[in-house]
Amino acid sequence: DVQLSDRVNSIKPSPTLAVTKRAAELKASGKNIIGLGAGEPDFDTPEHIKQAAIKAINDGFTKYTAVDGTPSLKKAIIAKFNRDNGLNYEPNQILVSSGGKQSFFNLALALLNSGDEAIIPAPYWVSYPDMVLIADAKPVIIETTQAARFKITPEQLENAITEKTRLVVLNSPSNPSGVAYTLEELKALGEVLKRYPNILVATDDMYEHILFGDEPFCNILNACPELYDQTIVLNGVSKAYSMTGWRIGYAAGPAWLIGAMTKVQSQSTSNPCSIAQVAAEAALNGDQNCVAEMVKAFKARHEFVVNALNEIEGVDCIPADGTFYAFPSFHKVIDSRPEFADDIALAEYLLLETGVALVPGSAFGAPGNMRLSFATSMDILEDAISRIKKALS
Numbered sequence: 001d002v003q004l005s006d007r008v009n010s011i012k013p014s015p016t017l018a019v020t021k022r023a024a025e026l027k028a029s030g031k032n033i034i035g036l037g038a039g040e041p042d043f044d045t046p047e048h049i050k051q052a053a054i055k056a057i058n059d060g061f062t063k064y065t066a067v068d069g070t071p072s073l074k075k076a077i078i079a080k081f082n083r084d085n086g087l088n089y090e091p092n093q094i095l096v097s098s099g100g101k102q103s104f105f106n107l108a109l110a111l112l113n114s115g116d117e118a119i120i121p122a123p124y125w126v127s128y129p130d131m132v133l134i135a136d137a138k139p140v141i142i143e144t145t146q147a148a149r150f151k152i153t154p155e156q157l158e159n160a161i162t163e164k165t166r167l168v169v170l171n172s173p174s175n176p177s178g179v180a181y182t183l184e185e186l187k188a189l190g191e192v193l194k195r196y197p198n199i200l201v202a203t204d205d206m207y208e209h210i211l212f213g214d215e216p217f218c219n220i221l222n223a224c225p226e227l228y229d230q231t232i233v234l235n236g237v238s239k240a241y242s243m244t245g246w247r248i249g250y251a252a253g254p255a256w257l258i259g260a261m262t263k264v265q266s267q268s269t270s271n272p273c274s275i276a277q278v279a280a281e282a283a284l285n286g287d288q289n290c291v292a293e294m295v296k297a298f299k300a301r302h303e304f305v306v307n308a309l310n311e312i313e314g315v316d317c318i319p320a321d322g323t324f325y326a327f328p329s330f331h332k333v334i335d336s337r338p339e340f341a342d343d344i345a346l347a348e349y350l351l352l353e354t355g356v357a358l359v360p361g362s363a364f365g366a367p368g369n370m371r372l373s374f375a376t377s378m379d380i381l382e383d384a385i386s387r388i389k390k391a392l393s
């Protein structure tokens, strides 16, 4: 018989997309479903961004562009790094891709050899381990606890490093936990990483703008500028500007690595959508008030969701620093109720019994917790949490 590759057999479909699909199917069959599984803002893409794209179509900007992105979008990205992050890059250090997801995919294929190790702190974005597996490398997961606010310590990092380690992935604020590392914490991790110049650090700053506190955003390069030559910054417009469907992400890092990632992209998808690139440029160069308005709504919902979840017996939710996710622990519920074998069984029960779709924490390497996306209206959130409360009491 014709067989599939070991490569594809080593990975699973994205569990978050699977939950979203399952909820949509149940909804289509007439069930009253509240989907809190999706990882995207509920707002429309801001008007000035849409208008820029419409103009691009009318101007006939509908052909191939440079594989690595248009010069003017790269200019906007370079200006953004300078303005928001105090980081300086040349055009040959920037690669624009079809979403942040493709940026990481290019990175894994360009960097990792068979048997190489990539260190990924849990809970993690669902795609990191599988993309490392596609590259035939080995994900090395560092476990964290809710008591430690789901953050790794320098000791844990040091202990996970071997001579096979090629990549360390940091994601702050984090999907799914919502927690962000402080500058001091990043400094301490940077002290470890500085001693391993053959390890590449990937900082995924996708949720940079969705922060609730007064502290400004920081990444490992702000904490440890000496790591510049061994760090790649991943970012994109999906979450900040409510542009998930436009598929624009970007990466900035050493020219040799960006060049190799560009080569991978040139033999897979070529340039990202020309029209979406114009839209992304308008987003980065335009008025940033639209971001602040969305963050304000997320902040209010976050406060409501964390308080309401903590009022449910057996549920324990730490406040997040940012993103639009809460990551409550249901350990006590699972441990005290034999009918729930694990978080997957509990998520299934909640979906069928209450119609609320959450993503089980095991999808993110943190079984016993659940990811709840609050990228939906306050009314819907109130309804969802009262349904969960009723079903569990």
Ligand code: PLP
Binding pocket: 039, 098, 099, 100, 101, 102, 125, 171, 174, 175, 204, 206, 236, 237, 238, 244, 247, 248, 249
């Ligand atoms: N990185 C993180 C942490 C994410 O949560 C996501 C989306 O869920 C991405 C990257 C990729 O986003 P996109 O491919 O839409 O740019």
